[in-house]
Amino acid sequence: MSIFFTQTMLEYLITSKTRVKLLLKFFLNSRTTAYLRNLETEFGESTNAIRQELNRFEKAGLLISSFSGNKKVFQANTDHPYFLDIHRILIKQVGIDQIIDEVVLRSGNLRKAYITGDFAQGKPGKVIDILLVGNHFNLAFLANLVEQTEKNISLKIRYNTIMPGHEDEYIKHGENTMLIWTSED
DSSP: OOOOOHHHHHHHHHHOHHHHHHHHHHHTTOOOEEEEEHHHHHHTSHEEEEEEHHHHHTTTTTTEEEETEEEEEEEEEEETTHHHHHHHHHHHHHHHHHHHHHHHHHHHHEEEEESTGGGTTOOOOOOEEEEEEEEEEOOHHHHHHHHHHHHHHHEEEEEEEEEETTTHHOOOTOOOOOEEETOOO
16 A cells, blocks of 8 residues: 555645645646636635746746746646656645555456546645546445545545446546556556
């Protein structure tokens, strides 16, 4: 079983709440993009605090930016040497790694695992939506595993299991989903 961070652990390590929100926003799903004003609305914080953190991340090379009209749009720099490390820490922080590891070891034939919903869009909320693709899942074990994981993190986990080949019924075209595990790895 792997070790994972609780949300409060990450907040102890990184004292800036704005910085933690930005890490979650950009590094859980590398396809996430945002600009200053929509971050202000989403986070409910001042543009000044957000701008300072964005500038720090960009100066460190963790974020890249481009212009869309008059808006400066930010995105994680997936070529940065620490990108994968930060991504893995955040996956551990929300407890997803533990669920996937245990499901692979003990419960059915997992082919793929996705994060959908707010977390896949880089909007950390109170619920993580996970889509597990495979067959012969031990649903009682899975429910117990999710319950135990929820006790260790401050989030609710909502999961769905589907048979291989049915992803299109659950993942709408263009929806921001994040493949987090595949048996092809």
